[in-house]
Amino acid sequence: MGREDTIVKQVVSKYNNDKTRLMDIITDVQNELGCVSDETIRHIASQLQISSVDVEGVVTFYHFFSKTPRGKYTVYLNSSAVAVMKGRTAVAKAFEEAAGCKFGSTTPDGAIGLYNTSCIGMNDQEPAAIINGVVFTNLTPQKAKELVAGMKAGKHVQEMVTEFGDGANQSELIRSMVKNNIMRKGSVIFAPYELGSALAAALSRKPDDVIEEMKIANLRGRGGAGFPTGMKWDFCRKSEGTKKYVICNADEGEPGTFKDRVILTELPSMLFEGMAIGGYAVGANEGIIYLRAEYLYLKKYLEKVLSDMRAKNLLGKNILGKGFDFDIRIQMGAGAYVCGEESALIESAEGKRGEPRNRPPFPVQKGYLGYPTTVNNVETFCCAVRIMLEGGEWFKKMGTAQSAGTKLLSVSGDCEKPGVYEVEFGITVQTLLEMVGGRTAKAVQIGGPSGNCIGKKDFGRRICYDDLATGGSIIVIGQQRDLFEIVHNFMDFFVEESCGWCVPCRAGNVILKERLEKIMSGKASLKDIDELESWCKIVKAMSRCGLGQTSPNPIYTTIQNFRDIYEAKVAKDVDYVTSFDLLAAVQESCKIAGRIPNVEEH
Amino acid sequence: MSTIQFTIDGKPCTGKSGQTIVEAAKDNGIYIPTLCHFEGLKPAGSCRICTVKVGGRFMAACTTPVTEGMVIENKTSELEDYRKAIIEMLFVEGNHMCPTCEKSGNCELQALGYRYMMFVPRFPYLFPKRELDASLPKIIIERNRCVQCLRCVRSMTTSDGKKIFGMVNRGGHIHINVDRELAKNMSDEQAQKAMDLCPVGSILKKEVGFVVPIGKRKYDAMPIGSEIEKA
Amino acid sequence: MSKPVVATASLAGCFGCHMSLLDIDERILKLIELVEFNKSPIDDIKTFTKQCDIGLIEGGCCNSENVENLRLFRKHCKVLIAVGECAIMGGLPAMRNGIPVKECLEEAYLNCPTVDDNIIPNDDELPMILDRVYPCHEIVKIDYFLPGCPPRADLIWEALVALLTGKELNLPYEVVKFD
Secondary structure, eight states: OOHHHHHHHHHHHHTTTOGGGHHHHHHHHHHHHSSOOHHHHHHHHHHHTSOHHHHHHHHTTSTTOOSSOOOSEEEEEEOOHHHHHTTHHHHHHHHHHHHTSOTTEEOTTSSEEEEEESOOSOGGGOSOEEETTEEEOSOOHHHHHHHHHHHHTTOOGGGGOOSOOSGGGGSTTTOOOOOOOEEEOOSSSSSOOOTTHHHHHHHTSOHHHHHHHHHHHTOBOTTTTOOBHHHHHHHHHHSOOSSOEEEEEEOOOSTTOOHHHHHHHHOHHHHHHHHHHHHHHHTOSEEEEEEOGGGGGGHHHHHHHHHHHHHTTSSEEEETTTTEEEEEEEEEOOSOGGGGSHHHHHHHHTTSOOOOOOSSSOTTTSOGGGSOEEEEEHHHHHHHHHHHHHOHHHHHTSBOSSSBSEEEEEEEESSSSOEEEEEETTOBHHHHHHHHTOTTOSEEEETSTTSEEEEGGGTTSBBSTTSBOOSSEEEEEOTTOOHHHHHHHHHHHHHHHOOSOSHHHHHHHHHHHHHHHHHHTTOOBHHHHHHHHHHHHHHHHHOSSHHHHHTTHHHHHHHHHOHHHHHTTSBSSOSOOOOOOHHHHHHHHHHHHTOOOOOOOO | OOEEEEEETTEEEEEETTOBHHHHHHHTTOOOOOSSOOTTSOOOOOSOTTEEEETTEEEETTTSBOOTTOEEEOSOHHHHHHHHHHHHHHHHHTTOOGGGOTTTTTOHHHHHHHHTTOSSOSSOOOOOOOOEEOOSSSEEEEGGGOOOOOHHHHHOBOTTSOBSEEEESOGGGOEEEEOHHHHHTOOHHHHHHHHHHOSSSSEEETTOOOOSOTTSSTTTSSOTTHHHHHO | OOOOEEEEEESBSOSHHHHHHHTTTTHHHHHHHHOEEOSBTTTTBOSOOSOEEEEEEESBEEEHHHHHHHHHHHHHEEEEEEESHHHHHOTGGGGGGGSOHHHHHHIIIIISTTOOSOOOOOOTTSOOEEEEEEOGGGTSOOOEEEOSSSOOHHHHHHHHHHHHHOOOOOOOGGGOOOO
């Protein structure tokens, strides 16, 4: 029996031959073997008694799984728009020169692999990269060279972290250079709180009362969609099931958002307490936190927080002597933005490809493993804790009529003070810009790429569910920026992150990007703009899940709010402009044949 | 199952609770175009061609259950244009060389192109690079033509419930693959079933092809869906 | 009144679409009454001698000559029609689009079993090969598209008559096919 086979057997039996733990199985096997080859895939499949194509499907779905080795050291450099604004291109070049390979490949000796990755939740300290799970922020070309030198010297990655961030980032179990950048504390999330007090308050009331309190508070989902939490919990409570689940969506993948990172670092027990409250309310005894792979560096620390809470009887059996059992396990993701969609997240937690489900049934009816499941955002659970302590009426007094409470905003881009801001809902963009030192902004991307790119004329609008909704991502775009480059970067992101299940999102985003490029090249007409806009509507209308329904927004909202920049690119007196370039098209064949291209353009 | 009332484009219809909009429409002689849908298989909702509008919201008719009092928009100019757009996306997303294809004339994607009078897709051709796999004993997998409908994935299993087909990769790189060991053991009947299920010419049974002459094929004379509309 | 002028060309095509045009049988006599042909393989006029009303293009563009020809047609024709799958989407020649040009040329001129000269043609008189086969509408504006491989004779006929007479085009289901 080969080593590979032995490892697969060990790992699979560690998870009790449970195919729903395939994510963990692949992760562990990859950690041991460096990759998950076709051969390994067959071993895993045969151990689990499933089809190898099921395993291959999962391995090839997630960005951080690989069928081929990606180096002893694997550098995942963030390619998000803000990373580019902050100097990513020069950093990437430095990595390539020092390592001796291009991004998307591994050095011939297999030592160093360089790979791009979507936003890693460090927009307030870009350029940033993850190397073997360890985060490096505020990179410069010089630092990139030093890192490569360290790798070539065989240093352990953690040894290369020489400075540490603030707060719990310095703790023994994190030891990370990541900074919290908490720039503004409000009264819901970042106010003082006593561990266990909210859970005690909840357990002294009936589950229905807990739900009622959430309804009084008018608490809505903080991930961005804004579904009323009380209603969701109510549905889940009333759904029939021998078991129920509470899942925390800690897969914040919207480029530009990082507020959950800060909660997970500084307030994990508040979050877990919120999950327990949710569990009590809906009648669940098991909770899962789905943690994005980019936040792997927090895992050990979170495990410790969980075990501390068990020790204090805030989790586990008979919590606080009230007869309520609840525990939480951490499910790691593996790099897929679409898993932020709740049903895709559930699929992934079940060890499958992170493809959204068709609805109905909704997760509150049939969720994790078919049981009624409530999936809520990290911040939502924390809000629930505060509501248990201060009451729904108190909570509702903050914010606007439709958007109660405070909101954590992750602010990045061209501003003086990037970081996390806890503000009351209803704040105008202008006020926020003054707060963050970004008053000269040309545009602001509200809600990340899937949100809305607005210009100065809209800076008086409010951040709340009924005006400018956001899960928290705010990207300030300065006067010096080329909006097209940002829009293009966002479209790259959606093309990369589409799960591929449905046609409009899978093919549509590629097509939208192609036409955007035509316009950017200047070889286009007004008709191209009109067509592009109408195609955006088609993709939005026909796509199956929120990803495709919002993926045209970078183009769609900039055509609406910045039409002048599009029109400046195109010819206005003709209705057809080709992007075909004869000289470019014959270049390759002439080179192969050894002749000089002879093109007379008409 | 209780009887329910609903309307499609204003026409009063009756259906049974638990039916999807596609099924209920069919029972009322109304054709809602589908591609990934296949009777008897769990709906995938992947092609989105069956999208209808209910209460101002777009939804896939193959996955949405019909409910009492539902007001369904089906043949509006907006929906018909968007459906045609989906068909066009499929044509530019793959490499659909109809004249060379064994399934031509019996292909559901092509038939939808005919029904919607697609003379040329509005979108640019993407000419993706896709791999053809002819190494299995009974079938050829021609990925240039695949529309990712998941019919083979949903239906083709071994007697002990293992999937023969599955999807790998994601986004525009998604494609079908097989468990090679399981696929090698496919019987002639299974190969035929896989080919028949495939709406396009992506799964072909080896050693057969072009059996039915031009003019006699499924969609040569009558549009797809006309069998429902005539009934 | 002078008759409308029609020009036709086959670019990267097989002349099958032209054959299909001839397949209108005895209606060809009527067509001759309706129109005058200019540059076309049908009358063997090699260069445009006047501006035309209708240009029929068969085939896509696989080399520089196709591109020049197509542009010439666009310049000389009021209405330009892409006739057949190759003109519309590259057709069978576009099956090479997924294969690198180098591989195509080496297979055709170096590695093919019937070749013994072992040289990739490089005479300056020869058209230059494009990186891929292009549908016509990616290079010039095309006004109408007639699908089929070849388009049915009835489709070509009906479309021409509609265009020439201004009559509404009402096509039976059977005539619009992609094969």
